[in-house]
Amino acid sequence: MALQVYNTLTRRLEPFQPLAPPWVKMYVCGPTVYDRAHIGHAMSAIVFDVIRRYLQYRGYRVVHVMNFTDVDDKIIQRAHALGVNPFDLAQQYIDEWFDHVRALNLLPAHYYPRVSLIIPQIIDMVQGLIEKGYAYEVDGDVYYRVRRFPHYGELSGRDVDEMRAGARIAVDERKEDPLDFALWKAAKPGEPAWESPWGPGRPGWHIECSAMSYYFLGEQIDIHGGGTDLIFPHHENEIAQSEAFTGKRPFARYWIHNGMLQLRGEKMSKSLGNLITVADFLAEHEADVLRLVVLSSHYRKPLGFDDKVVEDARRGLERLRRALRPSRGTLTEGEAVDALVEQVAQAREGFVAAMDDDFNTAGALGHVFTLVRAINTARDAGVGGEPFAQAVATLLELTHTLGLELHAESTVVADAVPFIELLVEVRSALRREKQWALADTIRDRLAQMGVVLEDTPQGTLWRWA
């Protein structure tokens, strides 16, 4: 079985065959940096991080590009409202994004292009489109001539003749056709602007991704990713621009789109006031919890997000972590060992089969948890040494492929550790004297402070609740 990927372009599962193996060129649409990133952005980033990790696990070499849209109406508006420089505002959110990349354990992209730094390349591309007859200038604006591109609508399944452009917004009468979209916008007073053959102005939204993709990855790429909300018009327009410019198709071989995160059944949006920022989430939860929530359902489906789902993930994460506890057993052969070895092999096989099926992380997790049970059973049965170590190593191999860290709890309260250990020691002495009441008091009081004690045959273990 080989890797199969669902391609939005064909609406089918297809065998994954990059243009030039082992290289995989992957471009993912990043955020418009006019505000803090929310967990929906994080979900998308995690989805493509997992896709990248799995491709690498399968031996591919991924070149990953993610853009920042740092020139945009909303940024300009916001900067005006706050009385700050739009570039400073954008920079602030870009800095925060990189904080999130570290905190969320995302593999950094190889390139992070931003609009403001590739204006000359964008101008070249717009100029090229005009020369080829795919674009025209009107009063300093440049528009793409949609009807000139025969494949328009292919990605989003739309028929050009049935689209009701302007149904919800006023049509700009200067455009040849209501469907035409802006490649370049003439500068308005007080806006950032760059000199161009059509006068001062700034790029339209869609052209940046075509330009960045072209300049960083070449005429054709393997994977183009983003949220389903970008399929139309953004990605449709990208195809029109890129393919018209290069004359090559397909611009991207595989279009991969993640479903939207929904907060308590509704879309997250500012107007509904139900937006959770990444910073808010990380202030209360670990990054692995968010990642496990994302991994628990398929990336193409809408992700239901609420307190229950988060709590379930938190507990599931605990279970994963506890499986990593060492064994004090010494058995290295026999029935229990054979069973473990067998289950380890099955888990890896099942994991790969699930991930090969369009990155079915939820199915893959099922196999991971089956491995967890096998490890716990083996530990209880006294299995130790190399076979046990191998099983744990496999668990780490699989969870790391999903990007889970499984790090021990935070060290924020590390100063308390010696005191906790002292109390545990004292309590152990009390237990030897069968002073149950006092021993239980210590355990209860520690529990109130968030420290859980577990008495095992090998002694007392403790952990943060």
Added chain:
RNA sequence: GGCGCCGUAGCCAAGGGGUAAGGCAGGGGACUGCAAAUCCCCGAUCCCCGGUUCGAGUCCGGGCGGCGCCUCCA
């Protein structure tokens, strides 16, 4: 109105013609001084109605319900 997605146990969720993975919660048991952790056991007429088939959550048609996009959006 157009394009598309989804409806599987209390909750989350995989599977997509051969008789229902996994996680969380719950019940019972083993272990434990009691707990905790761990392990074992227990739970589903797969939204409804038709059809195709030896056989249908799984394919087809029609309903009902929820959602996304069509305008900036990951």
